[in-house]
Amino acid sequence: MPEIRRLPETLVNRIAAGEVVERPASALKELVENAIDAGSSRIAVSLVDGGLTRLEVTDDGCGMSADEMALALERHATSKLPDEAIEMVATLGFRGEALPSIASVARLTLESRVRGAEEGQDAGWRRVVDHGDLVEEGPAALPYGTRVRVEQIFARIPARRKFLRTARSEYMACLDNVRRLAMARPDIAFTLENVTDGKVRKGLNTQGNEPLATRVSQIVARELKDNAVEIDLAREGQHGPMRLTGLAGLPTYNRGVADHQYLFVNGRPVKDKLLTGAVRGAYSDMLARDRHAVLALFLDIPPQDVDVNVHPAKTEVRFRDAAGVRGFIVSGLRQALATGDRRSAQGPDRAAMGRWVAEPSRPIPHEDAPAMRSIFDAPDRQASDAYLAETRPGFASPYAASQQGASAQHSALPQGRAEEAVPLSEETQDYPLGIARGQVANTYIVAESKDGLILVDQHAAHERLVLERLKRSGAEEAVQRSQALLVPDVVEMDEADCDRLEDAAEGLARYGLSVERFGPAAMLVRAVPSAIAKADTGKLLRDLADDIAKHGKQATSGSLLLAERLEYVLATMACHGSVRAGRVLSVAEMNALLREMEATPRSGQCNHGRPTWVKLSMEDVEKLFGRH
Template sequence: MPIIRRLPDNLVNRIAAGEVVERPSSALKELVENAIDADASRIAVKLVEGGLTSLEVTDDGCGMTPDEMALALERHATSKLPDEAIEQVATLGFRGEALPSIASVARFTMESRAHGAEQGWKRIVDHGQLLSEGPAALPPGTRVRVENLFAKIPARRKFLRTARSEYAACLDVVKRLAMARPDVAMTLDHGERRILGLQGEEGLVNRVAQVVARELKDNGVPIDLERGTMRLTGIAGLPTYNRGIADHQYLFVNGRPVKDRLLTGAVRGAYADMLARDRHAVLALFLDLPPEEVDVNVHPAKTEVRFRDSQAVRGFIVSGLRQALSIGDKRSAQSPDAGAMSRWQAEPVRGEPSPALRSIFEGRDWSSPAQGVADAGQAWRGPDAGVMAEPRGRAEEAAPASAYDQDYPLGIARGQVANTYIVAEAKDGLVLVDQHAAHERLVLERLRSAGAEEAVARSQALLIPEVVEMDETSCDRLEGAADALAKHGLAIERFGPSAILVRSLPHAIARTDPEKLLRDIDDDLALNGEALLLGEKLDLVLATMACHGSVRAGRTLRVDEMNSLLREMERTPRSGQCNHGRPTWVKLSMEDVEKLFGRH
């Protein structure tokens, strides 16, 4: 039989490093979190070749004594758990694995000086072997340098990506931690370039806007809500301000950056009927709740969490986001397309003169005096497409122009362009409204207020109940969600260990395949812990009804109809975007209009 033996410490550290340190960004995350836990007010990060060659983190935190530095490089040694109550942990780190793990797979240099100490101390460890230690000159705080990660472990080194990819991952880590602590000043240098220079006085909203996108501040709504012991803060982008990937969703639990499926599903549910399926919201959400209500000791990287009451957390986030968006729901992303604006400013230039002008001005010697004025000929008898475009507007009986009022944010209708866009004059600018997109949202909200959601979810009993065979774990999941599914019109019950009996389907999707529907819902339950898919399917049916029941593009509207549409938009929730996430209106400020004509 093989002999059981105790592994040497250096090998144990390398095994642990496989869980904690996957790439340079993993090491950087641990070092910056340590700096934050040390109550640093300023943190400086320096990268060379995306962290592949070296990465350095310097802070002005509490610092360490030489004995503490030696102890910090031993496994499971930490100052962040003064007692054994791990469920009460309030710091970012607590496992005591990061520093020895990093030091076992790289050349690791740590310099530190405690506040009040006369001098600092330095320790150099190369892949788990102590090379040297001694006095060091540095201000109070700590400086850690990691060089040549996995240099002596070629099997791990070859799995690292290019310097550009590793730099992108490191930048994402710094951004997330910078948002988590807007009171801490942070800088990031890559080679000789300064990438980030964040002061510690911006405040949460300004810090998020600086890190994510500056236009988010103008196209987002602030969030500050409480429910019981939970608090939700941050900034959520308007549905019309969205991205094609979900990489711009930053989620935090008790100040810790996390990537949690429950929170991601809650965000998707909150924006369900306001975004197209291939678009994603831009936001930064900070959830704070008592430490005993969340388990952060799920994964060594500490990016996953588990909630004691996950449904309460999800419901709070969904309702909180919807409530915040309902405050700014009549707004639309107000950044005009740069290409469109440039075409407004470009002067129309015709390459060749029209045939009519050529026939008039060619064939005559203009240096000799004219003998008399003759008939201009047929060229001036009627409109020529090359000289002047035919009039395309509608002639209406003249009426006194309506005066705009400050009570009308979308202004007063002045006309219609291409039978699709309403032109309105507001007190502070020019408003263009997509009549179909706007009316589509209005119809959807009317259907909801009239109880159409319940009508769509009304069940239709099957003449012969259908039996769907599935594995036992899937049946367990569906059986647990049966009550929630019944509210949407899907009636199911357990039919033996590995089968589900479908008795009725939602009326709106009565022709769907029950087996395919149940398998999709089971996948949804396994991924999100809740059946979101069925609700989304019914929302899609409701949105389709609204689309077919709204004013179509190309329909001529009277001025009073246009104004009625504008007034209803001002009263209706979420009227700033259609059911697919596109803006329903855009505004060109008077300042921009005057710039087009060179007045400013």
């Protein structure tokens, strides 16, 4: 048997670096977190070749003395844990591994000057550690704060160096990490620049003390602020209040991938399955299955209710009351969207606006100064028709047809239905969606409001109204009623999946699904929700077991996927029971639809996340006619 021996300190640091420092972005994240914990108001990040050649972080925080710098470069030395109560940690970094781990795989230069030191003791200090070896130490001239420079990362570990990506890929990873940290701290000013091939690129430049909505929209997308609702909700937790803040994008403002969902717990950027599942559940009946919401959510929770020490990079957390946290996020998002998402994505599409075609003007050579007459007089009609026949091949003149008889005239003229336009009364001027003026292509309602023109997709709008009506009338409970199976289904599964379903059986029964254990590797299905009575019970149970394994029994009690499926059934019922495109509506029916939309939550989008209406402001209309 080989002899057991202690590993050298340098090798121990390199092993730790394998957990903490995967790439330049990992090292940068640790350094920026240290700068935030130091109480900085400004943090500047400078990269060369995406951090492959050099990365540097400068802050104006509290700084360190020479003795503190020497201690900070030792393993498991930190100022962020005043006692052994690790469950009460409130800082971003606390393991005390970052600096020695980085210094073991790169050349690290640490410079710092203590803020507020006494006269004669305020000189800065500098230490240089090259791949674990101290090579230089002495005084340094710099402002109050700390500057850390990391060069030649993995230069002496070619096995690690060859797995790094291109300079552009590493830069994008660094930028993503800094952007997430900048979102969590709008009170701190962040700058980031990258130099590649002699070209300087500014990746981030934010001001300090910004409102949260301003900081988030500046980093994620500038149009997010106008296409989102602000969230600020509180609820009492097990050991104190929980608070949820941030921006939640309207369902009509969505993406094809989930890379624009930013989640934070106590100011810490995380990628947590429970939180992403809660977001999916909150938007379940407002987005198509292949679309994803755009949002930034900040959850503040008592430290003893969350474990942040479950991952070396601190990107994952574990909640004491997972079900309560998930329910708080789902209900909070739905409440915010219900009060604010009668809007759809703001304004008409710019590209669509650009495709409006103005009628070309051409003088009609009938007379030098034509007298005022009806636009339907024959001479002007003849000249007009001649011009249209010349510019538009295939044009048939209704005026020419009228010469062959009144019946021919009526058959050639465009047919339509119209009602006398009623002036907007003071009462109707308060209607956000205005009053109906007509219908286009038997699909789109044209309405006039006091400040613009509104187009409504009648099918999409009515689909949302029917779904909300079903929920209010108790149809959701109706579809959850059980339907007993004449012959119970036996579903063979892995023993671990059977254990999960057996533990969640009580929660599943509340949704109308009755299951029980049938031997070590099978489940017996005695009843299913009536709305999905024809579903494949085997596939249903396997999906439920996967869902419980993914999110945890405490988080879902097996009901998350089933609840979403029932909501999908409701959405399908609403789609088939709605006014279809192509149906002729009277003006009274159109106005009734508009009034119900104004009173219904989430009426700004259909069940698939598409907008139900768009608005063309009077300013836009005037621009189309050159009147601005």
